Amino acid sequence: MPATPAVPNGKRPTLADVASRAGVSTALVSIVMRGAKGAGQATRERVLQAAREIGYRPDARARLLRSHRSHLLGVQFGLQHPFHSDLVEGIYAAAEPAGYQIALSAVAAGRGEQRAVETLLDDRCEALILLGPQAPAARLAELAGQLPVVSVARRLRPSVPGLEVVRTADDEGAGQAVDHLVALGHRDIAHIDGGRAPGAADRRRGYRTAMNRHGLGELIRILPGGLTEEEGAEAARTLSATRPRPTAVLAFNDRCATGVLDLFLRSGVAVPGGISVVGFDDSHLARLAHIDLTTVGQDVARLAGLAVGRAVARLEGAEIPAGEQVITPRLVVRGTSAPPP
Amino acid sequence: MPATPAVPNGKRPTLADVASRAGVSTALVSIVMRGAKGAGQATRERVLQAAREIGYRPDARARLLRSHRSHLLGVQFGLQHPFHSDLVEGIYAAAEPAGYQIALSAVAAGRGEQRAVETLLDDRCEALILLGPQAPAARLAELAGQLPVVSVARRLRPSVPGLEVVRTADDEGAGQAVDHLVALGHRDIAHIDGGRAPGAADRRRGYRTAMNRHGLGELIRILPGGLTEEEGAEAARTLSATRPRPTAVLAFNDRCATGVLDLFLRSGVAVPGGISVVGFDDSHLARLAHIDLTTVGQDVARLAGLAVGRAVARLEGAEIPAGEQVITPRLVVRGTSAPPP
DNA sequence: TCAAGGAACTAGAACGTTCTAGAACTCCGT
DNA sequence: ACGGAGTTCTAGAACGTTCTAGTTCCTTGA
The missing domain is CATH 1.10.260.40 (lambda repressor-like DNA-binding domains)
Incomplete structure (x- = not known):
């Protein structure tokens, strides 16, 4: 006992x-x-x-109160975002061996980023790891003035001192997807984008660049989408009514791609027989046997490891050079892409 | 500034x-x-x-250290569980007005419930809210001896003193689903279950009871399933090869049902034309326009509110009577159920 | 005019830990 | 027997709050 x-x-x-x-x-x-x-x-x-x-x-609190260091990393994440869940899982795994604890603060309906960050600060976190933060860059810069801040999966232009960025090369990922489709023989490739979501602009750009590179500039077609199944399905609905219909679609992320798949299935468009679909993230979703989605894989474990690593490095006073770490994605070819009909 | x-x-x-x-x-x-x-x-x-x-x-920590009360509720949840995300969202919403803060601790790969609970205890939470805990009942009882514990969505037999239970009447929910299908004219109704997941046993029982009540005892068919899309799809694969094929399926939860839907779609079985499908939870998933799943709705806001309420009541020393709160689910009829072919 | 009562404010002790000094003890070589 | 040099241990002051018990100063009513 x-x-x-x-x-x-x-x-x-x-x-x-x-x-x-x-x-x-x-x-x-x-x-x-x-x-x-x-x-x-x-x-x-x-x-x-x-x-x-x-x-x-x-008593963890008394302990932290007394010792100068708190060894606490604050993590802000979106509750409804499966990709964030994956990242958090990786962050837990990376923080433990480095001797740091994690404090979670969720962004949800009725609980904005501002509030999420405030509670982390009140808990005396030594550094902040923000997953896909939507806050204005100025606000992030202000935070970075107070303590080390790592922004994951959101690109930020000027390297604000104190602000670390860890992200996937979204443009390159989109490019890889286009290359793959073109190699299969596709020419008419559409992109359902992610609007203002973090990473969306880069993926759009990557798509455009790759299309141009292949001399397909005139076939560029970008549909407003989003990060949910519903938005994907909605865009696919529009797409399936268009003539000529593209022979391939690159969706903003896996959830969006799932919506696309589902709608095509329902409207009798075969995948990949009639149209190819490529997602982005390589989340659990994409790997499900019955979905079997070709997708651009983000290396979650690596992203998480780097995020923790950067935060810890800054805390331990290591002089670290660049303010940005960009991870190369790699295409995972599965069953939703094939030569055009 | x-x-x-x-x-x-x-x-x-x-x-x-x-x-x-x-x-x-x-x-x-x-x-x-x-x-x-x-x-x-x-x-x-x-x-x-x-x-x-x-x-x-x-400084939140110094504050908590000094004041006898910490006004902190520890919440243990499964990172990869969308239903838990919904609950956490509700718990945040309920805790704020009651004057309590939330400390999150995730269960993930490589981070078991034991560890999750330990960190909450170290943080001096006054009470624990455990979402779908899988720990042995003895362990929960032991915890309940130390501080108020609320178990959400997991049924526990003997009312251990100090242990509160808040759950949906899973058996009744399954019964409602069967009633609905029978009213539509179905007789051959199968159930894809959730194995050892919290609530699964009750749903199985509810299904059985309702089938018997309708004199359909001989048609009872339970397939091993699980809580993911993949397991649902796997069971559906088996099902679609069976003759005679049932005219309706009650899945363990919405994710499972989605897998079922997807597989039927792919193998050319129309829903609801050829077969009806009913889910459980009424998660965000079910509401998506292109899924439009008939499902048994769990009142998430209510569950969350009650969980917080019970914890707070216990902390404020209110003498509360029963140790169990059972919420009645209500069927949400959408587009995946119709009369049999 | 005076005591009673309240409002505004303060000194100093807690809370449970870690940290800085330094004390007490051992173990050695000379 | 003596002076280091370690070890092992302890007293007591932090850390940033809140709480208890005052103190001071104003009202106010008789």
Whole structure:
């Protein structure tokens, strides 16, 4: 029975409780609990034993209050965004071995970025990792003046001092998708974009550039889309009524592509027989056997690792050169792309 | 320019900084910042002005350390679970007006429930809200001995003292779905279940009971499924090869149902023309125009509100009667159910 | 005029930890 | 026996708040 409520009085056990039970000073208990050096082997075990017996757990808040460093990274993420979930998962994994804790703050309906960031700041995070932040650049710059800030998946023009950027080369990804389709023989390739979403502008540009590079400038067609299935389906509806209908579509992301797939399926357009569809992100969604989506893969683990790495580097005072890390995406060819009919 | 770094020295401004600038004691500044009574109108404004000028923000951790109450609710959720995201959103919304803060701790690959709960405890949360916890009942009971614990969407047999349960009447929901299908004229109705997932057993039971009630006991057919699109699609594959094929399917949840829909679509089985499909949850997914899924709606806002309510009630020492709150689901009829062919 | 009562304000002790000094003890070589 | 040089341990001051118990100063009513 490892965790009986323990201490007679109802309160949570403290250092002092452990100390008195083990017959040592609180300072020594502190040393033992942290695994710091300065305690003898025998006492160390006696203290640990006492701590175990009364179910002592160090109070993270008191600990942070006293120590100058908090070793806390604040992460702002969008609750409804599967891609963010993947990133958070990677961030947890990267932070642990680096000796940092994560504080999560969600952006949701009725809880804007401003509020999300404020709570992180109040919790004394040492650095901020913002996933796809939509806040104005000026606001981000202001934040970056106060503490290290890493923006993930959002491009920011002038390298504001103190502001790190980790992102995928969205333009290159879109280009890879176009190259792949062209190699298959496609010429009439449309793009359903992501509007004002982070990364959308770059993907648009990458699409345009690649089309031009292949001498297909006249066939460039960009439809307003978005990051949800619904918006993808809506754009696909428009597309399926157009003549001539393009033979391939590059969607803004996987969710959007799923909507596109679904609508085509329903309106009797075969994929990839009648039209090819390519997504972006390589989220869990794309890998599902029955979806089997050709998509531009973002290296989530790498993005997360770099984000944590940059934040930690800044905190540990390493002189780091560039303010931007751009990861090359790689195309994952699956079942939704084939030569044109 | 509201938030210039301020204080000459690099540190974050504190109560004492504000106090010396406004020419009052720290205690008074504390009073003003909390909006407590005991300060004159004029000084109040002078203090606030000073605080604004140096960009002071109270340190949440120091605050919690001192005050006996932390007003913090710890929420454990599954990162990859859209339904949990919805719940978290509702919990944020409910906690704010009740004067409580939320600390999030995610369950993800490489970060189990044990670890998630530990960090919440270390952060001195006053109560725990666990979304669909998978931990053994004994472990939950042990936790409940230490602080108020609310389990959402997981049924627990014996009412462990200190353990609150808030859940949807899963059996009733499954029953409603069957009733609806039977009313449309269906008899051969299959169920793709959720295996060991929280709520799955109840939904299975509800399905069985309703089938028996309608005298369709012999047609009961339960296929092993799961909570993802993939598992749904897999089960649907099996189903579409069976003869006679059922005329309707009740899926474990909306994600599972989406997989089912998708596979039927691909194998040329019309929905609802050839077969009806009903989901469970009424998540965002189900509402998408192109999916338009008939589903059993869980009242997320209500579940979240009750979870927070129970936790708060327990904390404020209200004597609350039952240990379980069961919400009645309600069927949302959309486009994937129709009379059998 | 005076006491009573309240409003405005403050000193200083908490909260549970870590950190800085320094004390006490051991272990050595001389 | 003596002076380092480690070790192991401890007292007590932080950290940034809130809380308790005052103190001071104003009203006000008799």
